[in-house]
Each structure stands twice: as structure tokens, then as C-alpha cells.
Amino acid sequence: MKLPLLFVAFLLPFYCHAQLTQTLRGRVVDNESKYPLVGATIQIVDQSLGNVSDTAGAYRIPKVPVGRRTVRVTLVGYKDVLLNNIIIDAGRETILDVELEESVQQLSSVTVRAQRTGEARNDMAVVSARQFTVDEADRYAGSRGEPARMASNFAGVQGADDSRNDIVIRGNSPQGVLWRLEGVSIPNPNHFAIAGTSGGPVSIINNRYLANSDFFTGAFPAEFGNTVAGVFDLKLRNGNNEKHERTVQFGFLGTEAMVEGPLSRKSSGKSMSGASYMASFRYANLGLFNKIGLDIGTQAVPSYQDGFFRLNFPLTTRSGAPAGSIALWALGGTSTVDILVSQQKADDRNIFGQNDRDQYYTSRMGVAGLTYTRPVSKQTFWKTTLAVSGNVQDANHDYLFLRKDGGGNPIVQNSRFVVDSLRPILDYRFKEVRYTLSSFVNHKTGTRSTLKVGLNTDVYNFSAFDSVRTFEPPTSTRFTGWQTRWDANETFALLQPYASYRTRLTSNLTLTAGLNALFLTLNAKSSSPVEPRLGLSYDLPNRQKLSVAIGLHSQMQPTYTYFYKTPNLASSAYPAPLVEENRAVGLTKSWHYVASYNRLLGQNMRLLLETYYQRLFNVPVERVASSFSMLNTGAAFSRIFPGALVNTGVGQNYGVELTLEKFFSDNYYFLVTGSLFDAKYKGSDNVWRNTDFNGRYAFNALFAKEIPFKRSSLNVGAKFTATGGRWYGPVDEAASRRNQEIVFASATRNSLQFAPYRRFDIKIDYKINRQRLTHTIAVDFVNVLGIKNLLSLSYAPQPDGTFVKQEYQLGFLPVFYYRVNF
Template structure:
């Protein structure tokens, strides 16, 4: 009997250890416009086309497919009168349930006509978007080689987008300044969501946003719908996901970029309320220990976290409380570095102490009012802080005035404070929207986005007098004590199907800022047209007027430190304007192969430039770790961008995918001197090629091997004015010859491997992202050094291996 019991126990253990791991796919499906739950939607798992397994949504719009084999799955969702949804790259892991929240669009049908239309992965969720828009998923941020799991770096693979800066994730869209990119979360505009953020920029070295809590989100590169305001370049419209409301799930991750922990689950299984929390702490010291070049000998430190609590209401509504925050610190001590050490994140003649903080919290309310009307509102508050102190290095010099070097280090005579500043930007935001649909043909969306901004800042600086080798007296450039102003952006947009295959979208937006009397754009028309042709072809067109104000800190720059209005160089500067024109063509070449082409033209006017004749333009701002200190500005500048973009995308099927994007463009601007020049970001071309192949082993294990090649034109610069550079202790370009020279083209090849092991209710993932695996040296910028020739070339990061191990259970 004991032998039989032992044999039975061993058999059970063997069965559990080697049985095929499975997991549940479930979710909720609602109408795209009204967000009302859809009953009777058929969800089919297409892993076996001859005998598909499926489920049907209930009265709450929910469905459940149990015992789904782990791996990549294809699902098709159908409902009479609605466009089908085909998802052919759903990753099912043993360690966590796959929860899908989908929106179906009502189909336009004519008498005696039956047309099958399919909405595929990648199409923008925003119903008003006609062109230059794409939905991206969390899976894409992890799949793309070189993306490091960040939305911004992932988006640099799309046509018309450049991300050719290894040290930062700035997004350059169609030659526009990265400061023109708008980040939104749950409908409200948010501060720069990056660690080590600098005022007036939208990028940074590491994102605070963690893909662990993102839902599928939209990315726009031009001619945005009317709901997006105060932007001229692009939009990241991020959505948050809810935690699992049925079971508790946990995850942990360790890697070069950080140690992370995630927990989610039900607060109450009866009410279906849920929680989702994450936390991350930097491990960048690992790079230093391993001798990997990250551009500086300093070891940056950062941490971030997120929490979301969701509470369902009656009739399909819900309330969610959420918050995100991050802090980062780096001490770049040039006094302790060797002369040859690289320092691409700071200046070479001083010790620099820098801290940044970002916090954002809000409450979001969603409620379908009936089967045709939906209301959403988000109330949020955010705060963004930068705090910096610099100590200037007084170097001992030899008889001819060259700095003394001993043991490969500068000989320091003394360190004296030269810069002290702190900026704090607090914003209270409200975003409301009401969707109303009339049958399948017409949808109206109205709303308003409102912000109240309070800016507190001080900035004290002194300069080096080279004649006396002494520092000048302290001078205050910013002295703002909770200065406040409001921004309002009401909008209305209407979408109507003229025929079954032709959709028209028209809208009006307006933007007002109380910062000054010139910051008002009363009417900004937007329009788009989509025409579906036979043989799975589509032609699109969109146009619109867009406006944008200056970064907040520039309005309060006061180098004279007086209360006189004319001593604020940017105090009365109005909005920059941009007309967008985009035409597109797309065709499904095969079941999972799509070709997309777009041509665009942007006319920029009322661009802030200096009153005195110069080459300065705000169109060159927003990249790097420097603030701008302009002379008095006026809205007299111009700009124009035009180009052609091609995308060839093979959606993930048969265990592989590829994406090829190519852009040819030209971006020029005109300063107050009337000369047309290349913008800093006019790379002329951009090319990306990505490929990934997945190998599966007995359905338990999988190996994904991917590669990416990027090639873009170099950024523009000009000869340096050495005298002015020595006076300012930073590179100052000769004004007349600005942007007459171009860095060499940027090239990079990345490889990513990911090995996944599924056990019962447990998933292990090991990934290695080899960024710039060939170690190609790409120029980044020019920097100032305190000895002849006073200017040197700085190179981008070389080979950078990024490793992580993750477990979900």
C-alpha cells in the first residue's frame, strides 16, 4: 500500500511538473464612443482555426477563456453591427492572467451590402484620429531592441521620429523641437516624466514612466484631433491599466537599470475593486563596477513608484485614484575625475550637484450615461522640481597659463560656489470630456482642459572675470514667488460617416493663457478625411492649426532683477503657431503585412526669436541639459518642415515580425536676422529596421531574438566663438555661421535576446539588450573645457549591455 501511495504521489508530482502550463484570458468589451458594455461579443481563440475556442460577453461586457496554453495567441472578437477586432500577438504567461479591455467600433452597413472590416493591433484608439497616429502596447516597449522598456525610446522606431541620442530619450518628430511634444496621462497634461529632467525639455536619460502599469496608449506625430492643445510637434497620450480584480499577482525584476517590485489584486472581490502598486530603485552602480561607460564617472541615483486604486460603480462606471512619483540625484565631481574622463552630462570646469523630483496624483471618473453617451473627468495635481548647485574649479597653472596636471588630474587651487538655483512648478489640472453618438454614423466629443500653474524659483549666478581671475558678485536671474497663471483649452469635434467608406472629422479648439495678453488663440480649426478603397486600401488627409506657449520658466527670466516689465525678455511673448497638412495612403499587402506612406508639410509662424538681429529661435530648444537665457524676444520668426515617410510592417504571426520605417525630410527656420537655416534637428533622413523571431520549446519555454538598425543624419552646429565661450564657460556658437556644419551620420545596431520559462502559475524571464553592439562612435555635441583649445567633441555612449531577470507569480 505504501509503495502504491508513493508511486501515486510521484506521478502527481511528475504530472504537475511537466503538464502544459495554462492561464486565463479575460476582459471587458465596450462601445468605442459611448463606453457602454457590449453584450454578446464572441471572443474566439484562433490557435486552432479548425476548432476555435471561445466565449461570449455577458451583460457587463465581460468574457473569460480558461485553460489557454502559454505563448503567443491570436484572438478575434465579433459582434453583429460592429467592426471585428483581430489581435494576433497576445502574450500569455503562466505567472499572470491576461486581462484585455477593448473597445469596438460600430460598423456602417448599407442595404444589401455585407462588408467585413477588421481593426488590427497598432491602430489608434482615439476615434477622431485620421492620420499620423498609432497605438502602442506594453509588449511593444519590451519587444523592440534598444528601447530599454521605455515608451519614448520605443516610439523612436516609428516613421518621422528621431531618437539619435544615446544619453537622452528626447523625441524629435518631423524635425520639430522635442519641447513641442505633449505628454498626457489619463487626459491631463503632465510635467516631463523623466529622471534628471531640465526645465523646458520633455526628455531625459531614464523615464519615470514604467511600462508595468501602462495600458495600450496612443502616439501622434501630426495634425492632432481638436482635444490636444498647447503642442506643435507630437503627443504621447498615455493610459493606465487597473490591477487584477480577481486574484493577487506579484512580480519582481532585477537588472542594470533598477530593482523593481509589483503587486496587484482585488481590494474586494464582491465589488471588483482593485489595487496596483509598483516601486523601482536604480542599480546604475553596476555599470560602474563592471567598467561600462555611461558617459560620466558619477553614479546617478534614482527611484520611482506608482499606485492605482480602482472602484467600479453602478451602470459600468468607475472611480480611480492614482499617483506617480520619482526622484533623482547625481553629483558630478570634476575635481575628483581624471582629465581624460568623459562627462557628457555636465560641464568640465566645475563640480555639479543636481536633484530633480516629479510627483503627480489624480482621480479619474468614468461613467456611461446611457447606451449613446459617455462622460469622463480627471482632476490632478503635479509638482516638478529641479535643484542645482555648482562649485567652480580654480586651477593652478604653470608659467605660461596652462592648467597643472598631476597624477592625470587637474591640480585644484580652490572650489567656490558659482551657481545656485531651484525651480518648482506646481500645476492643478482638470480634463473633462463628453462623448455622444447618434447611431453608427455620427459621434460628437466636447470637453475642456484647464490648468492652474504656480511657479516658484530663484537662480543666483556669478561669472569668472578672466582678467582678474575672480568671480563677479552674485546676480539673481530668477526671483519668482509662487507666480500663478491659468490655461484653458475648450474643444469640440465631430465625426461623421458620409458613406460606408468615407469618414469626415471636423473640430475646433481654442487656447488661452493668462500669462500675458498675447497668449490667446481664439479659433484653431482641425479636419480629417478617411476614404476606404477596394483591396484593403485607404487614403487619408488631415489639417489643423496648432499653437504652443513657451516653457514656464522662460516667462520669469529677469537678468536685470528688476520689477520693470521690459526687463523680462519673454514676459509678453505670444503663442507660436503651426499649420499641419498630412496626406496618407495605406494598403494591406497580405493578411499580416501593411504598407503605409505619408507626406506632410508644416508651416510655423509667430515663432519666438530675439528682437535684435540674430540666429536665435525657440525651434532649437528642448534637447540636452541646458536652459536658455535669451535676449528680449518677439513673435517674428518662421519655420517650415516637409517630408515623406514610409512604413512596412509585418504584424507578429508565424513566430516573427519586422518593421521598416524610412523618412526623408527638411526642417528650416528663420531667426530675426532673416536668414533661413537648418534647425538643430534637421537630420534630413531617418531609417529604422527591426526584426524579431521567437522560438518555442514544448510550449513551456521560448527564446526571442531581435535586432534593430538605426541610421539618421547628424545634428547641425557651427563654429564656436572661443572668446564668448571662455567668458560664459560654455560653448557659444558664432551667430552668423550657426548651423552651417553637420555632425557625421548616426548609426547604431542593437540586439536583444529574451528567454522565458513558464511553470505552473510562475514565469521566469531573462533578457539582455545589447545597445550599440558594434561600439560605433557617434558624435553627440561640443563641450567647453578650461584649457586650449577650450572646445572638444563629445561622443555618444558606446556599447551598452542592459540585463534584467524578472519573475511573475
């Protein structure tokens, strides 16, 4: 395929003009109370430019030369902050809000320097936490601008599935990942989401409206509950409240537009001074690229669109002092795909569906919220978010009956199976609506200590209908009647109060302690009244730090599993009547133990070592002896249909992780991460096995170099990924033919392993700055070597009578875009 003609821009000559500049502005606040700090000094390190924050904590530095800059912020009594890799573009103002941490020593002669790059925004986290920026999501090769795919580069995380952005954290199921936005939990924020999963093929979230956010991989602070694997804690930024700005982009993942700016030059009243808006919309282009021959992984062309808006209204007191803000925001997306196997060739690759039926699938997800923030005083901060969210999955399947020859084998003509008939076999619709209230108060008790107390409340309404029919007998083309596996309309609540306390015992030793509680009103077994969290961090000489943390965590099961009706095996009827047996299933629980060593190597490099042990218990497994465990679910395009579940399963994960990172300076950066781990589980048959996700190792190496010119810059980056393969087992042929899908023999489950996963990506982007305009042309060459990585085994009857088909992941895929900011 020819590369887009836009890349001819790489060959254009570079003209010398007067240097382009842009404004850098923002606010400086206390990191605990969010109260504005007066008199903070903001400096551009490599320029003779700077300013001082005013009574509202605001600062402005005009005429900053475009490019990457380093910013230092200082204030007597607070730790210095050094922020490198701040991007200044001609096409939009750079708004940089900075939070300063109060120093234990209050003497003006004492300065404690804090290198903030990569450090989590959440001060209660002492281990297994990292802040990520919008620039990182764009910069990392192979990340496609998505937070989840970007996070797969971090130590302890693997995402070796080209068809989905699921992330496996320390051997845990992706189902255990919690997504939060503005402090509230949200449904799976991906297009084509399946119930009980946290990932999907394409993210609904656009990184351009995110602020710097946190990612956690273990021993989470007390405010995070209902998760045993990891947390994405996403924050939204406000639109520019002084200047209207626009972004238009065309690329492989869609055509999109974004606008932001002030609601009015002069708002009606002081309470709305500086109000802003921001909105975006994206529409998929995959149909166009499929027509020109670009391999998108399947002959079925997915269609999707998503959008976002945020209105922010700063509040002030009668005297004009800042008094917090009110923000109204919403995001959502809809996606549809029709996988028409009846119209495909016999050897077509189809990594998104089954090979024996036509499938019609639609999913929708949305969340809207109202957030109120207020710095009550110089010591106290209050934030409350009220939100409503929902997700819907709607599917219909028509089973494909093929004409067969005298030997019973399917007939193939012109590379296609000859279709005898299509008959409806499945119809289901799941809908979940969630009403959420999240509120907390952060209070500083002097310079050493902070107390955070909050409550997260979710009220669920789950409605579901699922009807299916099977063959009778299994070898016949005659169907049984329709069976209803789900028929529910239920309302229940999830309550999570918590308290966290952080104190600096000395200038070098910090203690964090907290309690979380979880109460699910669906059944009496789903409560965890005391979940302790404890962490210690000790600063050593030569910019070294030792940290340890321990915590008890619990998680409810995917909503739909509580209401699945299992066959009544005691009945003599065929098919057996269905009964609801899993409503009383309890919480999965886990103890996390983590120790870390962190050292800064010079000004712009760090080494991080972490080791951990995780003990999982109360894991749902089947009541009858089998190898099934909920620890193996949550990473596929299909739901699970277990028998009656009981909380008697266990699991354990342990490992060691290495991160060597050179922050972006001197026009280049690199990130090297490695993990060695082991993840095992035990089902109701009392046998220890590898989990599906026990790859044993994961390695990532990323590098990027920027070549600056007078008014433009060329960035070249590369990434290599290597992980151990997923586990599986010998196929149970009789059960697979009976169920028309691959079924692995229970006794030998996960005794075999796919070949290791390998991928090499290259990313090139070229940025052109003009007066009040920035063009960006980029291409991400995913799997540039075209390595064939095995994805899964699928059920696909062949003319020779076999039915096991190996499905491979994406081959070489160029993901490109052209963007203009103005």
C-alpha cells in the same frame, strides 16, 4: 564584462510536461460610449476555445495554452476585430478589454473586418497616429522598455542621442512634445529633467502599468492643444480584480517590484464590486554596475527611484448593471547626481555635465489624479480627471580653479588637473505646481456620427530663484557680486475648450472636424480663440485607405522663459542690471498639412506612406538681430538664456515617410521605417538656416524571431538605426572663454553638421513558464558594434590652451534584467 550567470539558463535542457494554460478574460464595450456589449463572441483563432460576453460585457476563457495567440471578436452590427500577438503567460492572467466600432450597415449578413494592430485608439485621428502596446516597448531592441525610445522607431521620428530619450518629430524640437496621462497634461516624466525639455536619461514611467496608448506625430485631433510637434496620450490599466499577482525584477535600470490584485474578495456593497489595487517601486542599480567597470557614460553615478499606485473602484446601479468607475492613481520619481569634475581624471568622459565645475543636481516629478468614468447610456460616455502635478529642479555649481604653470596652462599630475580652489558660482531652484481638470462627453448620434466636447484646464504656480556670479574682468579670478536672474512666484491659468465631430458620410468616407481654443492668462498675446482641425478618410478596394488632414496648432513657451531677467543693455553699469522682458511673449503657432496612403498586404502586413508640410510662425526669436530661435531648444541638460524675445520667427518642415510593417505572426515580425525631410527656420537676422534637428533622413529596421518550446520561448531581435547628424557651427572662442561654455558664432550658426549617427542593437530574451510562474531573462546589447557617434562639443580647458572637447555618445552597453511573475 561577463554576462550575468542567469543566462546559463539558455543552455538548460527543455523538459516535456503537460501543457501549461492560463485564463484570458476582459470586457467588450462600444468604442464611443464605452457601454457594455452583450453577446459578443470571443474566439482563440488557432484553438477550439471561445466564449460570449455577458450583460456586463464580461467574458472569460479558461485554460488557454501559453504562448502568443490571435483573438477574434465579433458581434452583429459591429466591425470584427482581429487582435494578434496576444501573450498568454503562466505567471499572470491576461486581461484583454476590447472596444468595437459600430458598422454603418446594420444587416447581420454584412461583416466589415478591421485589423486593429497599430491603429490609434482615438477615432478622431485620421493621419499620423499609432497605437502602441506594452509588448512593443519591451520587444523593440534598444528601447529599454521606454515609450519614448520605442517611438523613435516610428516613421518621422528620430532619437539619435544615447544620453537622453528626447524624440525629434519631423524636425521639430523635442520641447514641442506633449505628455498626457489619463487625459491630463503632465510635466516631463523623466529622471534628471531640465526645465523646458520633454525628455531625459531615464523614464519615470514604467510600461508595465500602462494600457494600450496612442502616439501622434502631426495634425492632431481637436482635443490635443498646447503642442506643435507630437503627443504621447498614455492610458493606465487596472490591477487584476480577482487574483493577487506579483512581479520582481533585477536589472541594469534598477531593482523593482510590482503587486496587484483585488482589494477584497467581497467588497462592502455593490458599488465597489471588483475593486482592485496596483503598486510598483524601482530603485537604481547604476552605482553597483559602475563599480564593476560597466561604462554608464559618465564617472558621476546617477541615483534615482520612482513609484506608482492605482486603486480602481467599479460602480454599479441598484440593479447591478455597470455604471462606470472611480480610480485614484499617482506616480512620481526623484533623482540626484553629483558631477564632481574636481575628482575626475582630465580625460574622463562626461556626457551629462560641464567640464569646468562641480555640479550638484536634484530633480523631482510627481502627479496624482482622481478619474471618474461613466457610460451614461448606450449613446453617451463621460470622463473627468482631476489631478495635481509638480516638478522641481535644484542645482548648485562650484567653479573649478586650476593651478597653472608659468605659461598659464593647467597643471596635470597623475592624469588629474591640480585644483587650486572651488568657489560657488550658481544656485538655482525651479518649482512648478499644476492643478488640472480634464472633462469630456462623447455622444453617438446614430450609427454614423459622434460628437465629443470637452475642456482642459490647468492652473500653474511657478516659483523660481536663480543667482549667478561672473568674472570681472573675464580673465580674472575675482568674482562680481551675485546676480539674480530669476526671482518669481506667479500663478496663471491655461484654458483649452474643444469640440470634435466625426461622421461616416458613406460606408467608405469618414469626415472629422473640430475646433480647439487656447487661452493663457499670463499675458494678452497668448490666446488662440479658433484653431480648426479637419480630416477626411476614404476606404478604397483591396483594403486601401487614403486620408488627408489639416490643423492649426499653438503652444505656450516653457514656463521659466517668461520670467528670465535679461541684461539692461542701455545701462552703463557693469554688470548691467537685469530686467524682466519676456513675460509678454506670445504662443508659437503652426499649420499642419498631412496626406497618407495605407494598404494592408495580406492578413499581417501593411504599407503606409505619409507626406506632410508644416508652417511654423510666431516663433520667439531675439529682438536684436541674431540666429537664435526657440525651435532649436529643448534637447540638452542646460537651460537657455536668451535676450528679449519677440514672436517674429518662422520655420517650415516638410517630408515623406514610409512604414512597412509585418505584424507578429508565424513567430516573427519586422518593421522598416524611413523618412526624408527638411527642417529650416529664420531668426531675427532674417536668414534661413537648418534647425539643429534637421538630420535630413532617418532609417530604422527591426526584426525579431520567436522560437517556441514546450514550456518556454527564445526571442532574438535586432535593430539598425541611421540618421543624419545634428547641426552646429564654428565656435566663437572669445565668447566661449568669457562665458566658460561653448558659444557658436551667430552669423555662421548651423553651417556645419556632425557625422551621421549609426547604431546596431541586438536583444535576446528567454521566457520560462512553470505552473503559476513565469521567468524572463533578457539582455539588450545596445550599440553592439561599439560605433563612436559624436554627441556634442563641450568647454574643457586643456594643458595646451585649447578648450573645445568632442563628447561621444555611449559605446557598447548591455542592458539586462531578470524578471519573475507569480
